[in-house]
Amino acid sequence: MQRYFLTEPYETKEQYIVTGEIYHHIVRVMRMEPKQQVFLAFSDRLAIIAEITEITEDAVYLKELSKELAEKELPINVTIACGYPKGDKFEWVVQKGTELGSHKFIGFPAKSSVVKWDRKKLAKKTERLKKIAIEAAEQSHRQFAPDIVLLEKEQALIDVFSNYDKVLIAYEESAKVGERSHFATALSELTAGESILIIFGPEGGFAPDEIAVFQEHNGIICGLGPRILRAETAPLYVLSAISYQFELV
Numbered sequence: 001m002q003r004y005f006l007t008e009p010y011e012t013k014e015q016y017i018v019t020g021e022i023y024h025h026i027v028r029v030m031r032m033e034p035k036q037q038v039f040l041a042f043s044d045r046l047a048i049i050a051e052i053t054e055i056t057e058d059a060v061y062l063k064e065l066s067k068e069l070a071e072k073e074l075p076i077n078v079t080i081a082c083g084y085p086k087g088d089k090f091e092w093v094v095q096k097g098t099e100l101g102s103h104k105f106i107g108f109p110a111k112s113s114v115v116k117w118d119r120k121k122l123a124k125k126t127e128r129l130k131k132i133a134i135e136a137a138e139q140s141h142r143q144f145a146p147d148i149v150l151l152e153k154e155q156a157l158i159d160v161f162s163n164y165d166k167v168l169i170a171y172e173e174s175a176k177v178g179e180r181s182h183f184a185t186a187l188s189e190l191t192a193g194e195s196i197l198i199i200f201g202p203e204g205g206f207a208p209d210e211i212a213v214f215q216e217h218n219g220i221i222c223g224l225g226p227r228i229l230r231a232e233t234a235p236l237y238v239l240s241a242i243s244y245q246f247e248l249v
């Protein structure tokens with residue numbers, strides 16, 4: 001069943017009215033008719049099953065049938081932060097990472113990031129990534145679409161460390177010296193409702209002085225096994241491992 005994300009929080013109503021892009025998708029793309037059902041997912045992560053009651057020139061009217069009860073979200077809040085990689089790799093991370101349950105994506109200019117985006121380009125890119133996240137969240141039946149934040153400075157990432165219960169830095173040099181326990185230990189110490197920020201480098205990896213600053217702010221460096229993964233593969237490995245740890249037991 002098709003799923004649509006609304007920007008407002010849930011409120012009990014006699015009828016729900018959707019317009020704009022969602023109207024276009026229901027009526028023109030899906031060619032739905034009255035009596036057909038969709039999921040409406042609200043900004044506060046509550047979703048309902050709703051039936052179309054009427055379609056007019058510019059609005060679809062729906063009534064609530066029931067609440068969606070199944071829990072689709074990872075029990076811990078995971079934010080994936082990536083040093084800007086080349087090309088469309090960040091788009092790829094956002095799409096696949098949304099399917100795997102990330103709550104938020106942050107992009108930042110790491111020292112070895114090749115791409116340099118100005119404020120205008122970042123705003124345009126943010127809009128595109130938000131759209132990708134919404135489509136992936138609809139496709140994977142998530143209860144909300146992850147937030148996207150693209151930073152102009154690496155310092156702005158360090159400034160949010162204190163908002164998280166744990167901050168991990170996936171560091172290729174840790175992997176090379178056989179560090180294998182920090183990631184697993186951090187996960188075992190987290191309980192439902194807590195939050196973790198995990199930071200990944202771009203193609204060139206992290207510079208030692210960058211790592212030193214992360215560590216000064218209580219970031220924990222960790223290895224992700226003996227193989228060096230591409231910048232776009234490492235976040236997906238981490239999200240899969242988190243799902244295994246918290247959802248398949």
Ligand code: SAM
Binds near residue numbers: 223
């Ligand atoms: N240029 C680096 C090198 O040759 O060692 C590799 C960088 S890797 C392509 C990009 C990012 O993925 C790294 O900065 C790190 O965040 C993450 N990464 C990849 N493999 C990893 C591993 N085995 N352990 C920890 N982090 C890893």
